[in-house]
Amino acid sequence: MKLRALRAFIEVVRQGGFSPAARQVFATQSAVSKAVRQLEDELGVVLLDRGVQPARLTDAGEVVYRRALALLAEQDDLRAELDELRGLQRGVLRLGLPPIGSSQLFAPLFARFRGLYPGIEVQLVEHGSKRLEEMLRDGELDLAGLLAPMSGAFEWQSVREEPMCVLAAESAPLAVEADRVRFASLAAQPFVLFEAGFALNPLLVDAARGAGFEPQIVARTSQIEFMVELVAAGLGVGFLPRLMAEPRRRPGVRVLALAEPALAWHMALAWRRGGYLPHAARAWLELAARA
Numbered sequence: 001m002k003l004r005a006l007r008a009f010i011e012v013v014r015q016g017g018f019s020p021a022a023r024q025v026f027a028t029q030s031a032v033s034k035a036v037r038q039l040e041d042e043l044g045v046v047l048l049d050r051g052v053q054p055a056r057l058t059d060a061g062e063v064v065y066r067r068a069l070a071l072l073a074e075q076d077d078l079r080a081e082l083d084e085l086r087g088l089q090r091g092v093l094r095l096g097l098p099p100i101g102s103s104q105l106f107a108p109l110f111a112r113f114r115g116l117y118p119g120i121e122v123q124l125v126e127h128g129s130k131r132l133e134e135m136l137r138d139g140e141l142d143l144a145g146l147l148a149p150m151s152g153a154f155e156w157q158s159v160r161e162e163p164m165c166v167l168a169a170e171s172a173p174l175a176v177e178a179d180r181v182r183f184a185s186l187a188a189q190p191f192v193l194f195e196a197g198f199a200l201n202p203l204l205v206d207a208a209r210g211a212g213f214e215p216q217i218v219a220r221t222s223q224i225e226f227m228v229e230l231v232a233a234g235l236g237v238g239f240l241p242r243l244m245a246e247p248r249r250r251p252g253v254r255v256l257a258l259a260e261p262a263l264a265w266h267m268a269l270a271w272r273r274g275g276y277l278p279h280a281a282r283a284w285l286e287l288a289a290r291a
Contacts, residue, residue, distance in 0.1 A: 003075060006068040008035040009047065013065055016054040039064075073139025077276040080142075090119045093280040096132040096144035097124065099222055100200065101267055104243055105160055106145065109287055116287070120280045128197030128222075136272060142281040147199040148268040156270040157285055162241035164203075164263040166256040167231045167248070180259040184211040190218040190236030192227050200265070204239055207263055228253060241265035 011021035012032065022029045040047050047061035057065060083091045097106055110122065125135070132144040137153055148156055166181055168174055168189070175185045186208070193201050208215040218236050221227050227238045232252045240248070243265075245255045269288060271277050 002035075002039075003072065005035040005039045007072060008032045009039055010065065010068050010072065012036060012048070012055065013057060013061075018055075069138050073272075073275070076139045080276055080278040083278065088117050088120060088279060088283065091278065091280045092121045092123055093278070093284055094123045094140065094142045095125075095284070096135055096141040097126055098129055098132065098145050098198070099126055100194070100198070100224065101160075101241060101244060101265075102126070102145065105267060106288075109284070109291060113284060113287055117280065117283060120283075128195065129199035130197040136270060139272065139275065142278055143269050143271050143284060146268055146270045147203075148266040150268070150270060153273055154270040155273050156268040157289065159267045159269055159288060160243070161264055161266040162243045164239055164258055164265055165242050165245035166258060167228060167238040167240060167245060168254045168256060169231055169234045170252050170254060171234060172237065172254075174256070176254075176256060177259070179254075180257045182211075182260045183207050183258060183263075184213070184260075186215075186237060187211070187213040191215045192219045192221070192230045192236045192238040193217055194227070195220045195222045198222075200239065203263060203265075207261060210261070224248075 008021065008025055008027070008031075011024045012018055015021045015024060018029045018032050018036075022032045025032065027035075036047065043060075043064065045060035045064075046058050047064055048055040049058055113120070113122065125132075125141070127135070129146055132141070132146060133151065133154075135141045136144045136146075145159070146154070146156065148158065150156060166186070168181075172189060174181055174189070191204070191208075193204065205215060216236075219230055221230070224240065224244060227240075228248050230236070231238045232250075242257075249255050269285060271281065
């Protein structure tokens with residue numbers, strides 16, 4: 001079995017078709033189609049149901065896809081170990097960070113890391129937590145910024161823990177005492193949340209349900225500033241860790257602490273449990289621990 005054929009098969013599944021997969025692996029569509037067909041012939045099973053669009057995994061395809069991800073992750077581990085033999089004079093750190101909090105927590109680390117290890121290339125991707133978890137589990141990332149606690153599939157190192165705050169328009173009718181508000185008092189307020197895949201969302205929805213109500217979500221965004229503007233316009237209440245909420249105090253927008261329950265945003269750097277951690281990733285962890 002050729003790893004190139006497995007990689008082509010994986011990209012067909014991920015991208016939802018042969019043409020977009022071909023662009024990902026820098027090959028022609030016919031070459032990708034031929035590679036997948038040869039893989040099916042070698043294994044003696046049909047991997048993709050081509051009678052539907054997009055092509056769908058068969059039962060056998062599900063098994064091969066899962067195993068192929070593990071094989072390619074092992075291949076990446078092998079390459080990483082060999083790179084480490086050359087020391088930190090060269091190499092790659094594959095780092096995934098969430099859009100929320102990265103500018104405050106991680107941007108200063110980049111300059112320091114670059115100064116210490118100029119030969120290390122940092123390949124940065126930004127996604128919500130759900131996608132970062134998938135990429136980390138599949139071996140596409142060495143480290144990812146995730147919210148703790150997290151799946152037992154990962155080991156992690158704490159970076160920063162901050163209390164969650166409520167952002168509300170000055171005109172919002174809230175029972176506020178000394179700039180503090182109970183979560184239950186937000187039941188009548190529409191929520192402005194982040195897009196699906198952001199780890200903050202289930203934290204807030206679970207808190208609402210624990211307070212006895214189902215939140216009314218009126219808008220979702222991936223941009224902090226847009227959330228603040230929606231709150232200022234009176235659309236609903238938003239939520240941010242204190243680190244990001246305090247700098248956004250301004251006329252028309254209140255920043256309130258949560259009195260009950262107190263919710264925490266706990267950012268951590270995570271890696272695959274049992275997976276190989278490159279020396280460049282360990283160096284990044286050491287730098288983050290001293291920050």
